[in-house]
Amino acid sequence: xxxxxxxxxxxxxxxxxxxxxxxxxxxxxxxxxxxxxxxxxxxxxxxxxxxxxxxxxxxxxxxxxxxxxxxxxxxxxxxxxxxxxxxxxxxxxxxxxxxxxxxxxxxxxxxxxxxxxxxxxxxxxxxxxxxxxxxxxxxxxxxxxxxxxxxxxxxxxxxxxxxxxxxxxxxxxxxxxxxxxxxxxxxxxxxxxxxxxxxxxxxxxxxxxxx
Amino acid sequence: xxxxxxxxxxxxxxxxxxxxxxxxxxxxxxxxxxxxxxxxxxxxxxxxxxxxxxxxxxxxxxxxxxxxxxxxxxxxxxxxxxxxxxxxxxxxxxxxxxxxxxxxxxxxxxxxxxxxxxxxxxxxxxxxxxxxxxxxxxxxxxxxxxxxxxxxxxxxxxxxxxxxxxxxxxxxxxxxxxxxxxxxxxxxxxxxxxxxxxxxxxxxxxxxxxx
Numbered sequence: 456x457x458x459x460x461x462x463x464x465x466x467x468x469x470x471x472x473x474x475x476x477x478x479x480x481x482x483x484x485x486x487x488x489x490x491x492x493x494x495x496x497x498x499x500x501x502x503x504x505x506x507x508x509x510x511x512x513x514x515x516x517x518x519x520x521x522x523x524x525x526x527x528x529x530x531x532x533x534x535x536x537x538x539x540x541x542x543x544x545x546x547x548x549x550x551x552x553x554x555x556x557x558x559x560x561x562x563x564x565x566x567x568x569x570x571x572x573x574x575x576x577x578x579x580x581x582x583x584x585x586x587x588x589x590x591x592x593x594x595x596x597x598x599x600x601x602x603x604x605x606x607x608x609x610x611x612x613x614x615x616x617x618x619x620x621x622x623x624x625x626x627x628x629x630x631x632x633x634x635x636x637x638x639x640x641x642x643x644x645x646x647x648x649x650x651x652x653x654x655x656x657x658x659x660x661x662x663x664x665x666x
Numbered sequence: 667x668x669x670x671x672x673x674x675x676x677x678x679x680x681x682x683x684x685x686x687x688x689x690x691x692x693x694x695x696x697x698x699x700x701x702x703x704x705x706x707x708x709x710x711x712x713x714x715x716x717x718x719x720x721x722x723x724x725x726x727x728x729x730x731x732x733x734x735x736x737x738x739x740x741x742x743x744x745x746x747x748x749x750x751x752x753x754x755x756x757x758x759x760x761x762x763x764x765x766x767x768x769x770x771x772x773x774x775x776x777x778x779x780x781x782x783x784x785x786x787x788x789x790x791x792x793x794x795x796x797x798x799x800x801x802x803x804x805x806x807x808x809x810x811x812x813x814x815x816x817x818x819x820x821x822x823x824x825x826x827x828x829x830x831x832x833x834x835x836x837x838x839x840x841x842x843x844x845x846x847x848x849x850x851x852x853x854x855x856x857x858x859x860x861x862x863x864x865x866x867x868x869x870x871x872x873x874x875x876x877x
Contacts, residue, residue, distance in 0.1 A: 464675075466867060466870055467867065469866070469867075469870070470860070470862065470863035470864075470866035470867060471863065473866065474844065474860075474862070474863070495849075496846075496849070497846070497848065497849045532870065533866045533867075533869050533870045533873075534869045534870055534872065534873030534874075535866060535869055537869075537873065539869065539872060548762065548763040548766045548767060549763045549766075549767045551759065551763070552759040552760045552762070552763035552764075553763075553861065555759050555760075556759060556760045556861070557861045557862065557865065558862065559865065562862050562865040562866050562869065563865065563866065563869035564865060564869065602872060603868065603872060626872060626875060627868050627871065627872040627875075628868075629861075629864060629865060629868055633685065635707075635708070637708065638706075638707070638708045642875065643875075644868055644871030644872045644875055645868075645871070646864045646865075646867050646868040646871070648859070648861070648864055649681070649682075649685075650764065650767070650768045650840075650859070651681065651685070651768065651769065651773050652681035652682060652685070653681075653840060653857045653859055654768065654770065654773040654774065654775060654840060654857075655680070655681035655684065655744045655746060655773050655774065656677060656678065656680075656681060656744075656857050657814065657838050657839075657840055657855055657856075657857040658744050658745045658746055658748075658750065658773065658774035658775065659677055659680070659743065659744045659745055660838065660855030660856075660857070661745065661750060661813060661814060661837060661838040661855045662744075662745030662748065663745075664837060664838075664853065664854075664855055
């Protein structure tokens with residue numbers, strides 16, 4: 456699968472580069488060779504050069520990479536410098552934990568709203584944001600124009616909410632439900648997080664450990 | 667990357683096949699062609715045939731796949747029929763939400779223990795399991811032999827806990843921390859879940875939507 460000519464697998468690795476480069480930068484390491492970066496990341500130097508060449512490459516022969524510049528460039532590629540507004544739909548256990556746990560700000564997003572249909576949750580404050588009733592979505596979106604939504608709602612609730620949000624201008628979803636959004640809506644950006652799938656992959660890996 | 671000769675990307679798709687086949691089975695659909703399955707999953711028929719051929723293939727020319735049999739076979743490949751014992755380390759917001767949200771049982775795992783170092787959490791019951799103090803890990807592991815652990819603890823706490831757990835026989839980790847476990851320990855199975863990385867990928871996809 457490719458997105459705009461770049462393999463989805465390269466894109467998948469960019470956030471990890473971004474994180475590692477941030478750690479290096481925080482540790483005062485200003486310059487690194489592809490070999491040394493590869494060693495620290497458990498990759499090969501040629502893999503790293505190949506990945507970064509997809510975007511024109513940023514290294515200089517005999518010098519390596521400038522960690523700050525490379526990190527900034529990867530951030531630009533990921534669009535992190537362009538802040539997008541995001542809301543969370545579904546403030547049960549999972550939605551609440553995600554809201555409290557995730558640092559949206561340094562990943563290109565600004566968290567601007569929380570929604571749940573349960574009247575008992577409405578009005579509660581999480582991270583300084585009040586939980587609103589889902590029936591206020593229209594008004595809120597028309598006023599604040601969120602770009603993206605985190606979906607922490609049951610599978611069967613996703614279709615109508617997603618359809619509604621897309622009509623209101625939301626174009627990206629961080630999807631924690633088991634509903635296959637990308638199959639049913641076109642022209643939207645979706646990242647699926649399926650803990651169950653990750654557990655099954657872990658099961659496979661454990662099974663094959665000592666073969 | 668390959669695991670025992672099978673591309674990691676094929677393995678990554680198996681849980682999704684498993685889920686889709688479960689839905690088909692629940693809907694009473696006993697038999698499906700690779701073309702129809704492809705359509706429902708947003709893949710191509712040749713991709714599906716290729717994926718399943720890695721394991722010997724299970725379809726019959728002109729008949730297609732028997733959904734129940736194929737699902738069972740994929741479950742066998744994933745090792746779901748072989749129940750592994752799993753514990754959760756870190757019962758803050760995220761650990762609690764994961765414990766309440768995830769159905770471990772039908773994914774090859776049996777949840778047998780919850781741990782936190784915070785005395786104020788110890789003794790609380792989540793999903794009928796009492797939260798134990800992390801200082802009881804030795805005793806618990808020697809008695810119950812967990813195979814895997816979900817890590818919902820801060821990055822800086824991971825190394826000593828992981829090292830300890832590996833010595834106690836734990837060999838698989840569902841890792842929610844930003845600590846690169848697989849880089850620092852060999853011969854273990856790790857699945858990393860980094861919400862931040864997923865957010866950055868979403869940022870990239872939104873940025874490139876209307877180009």
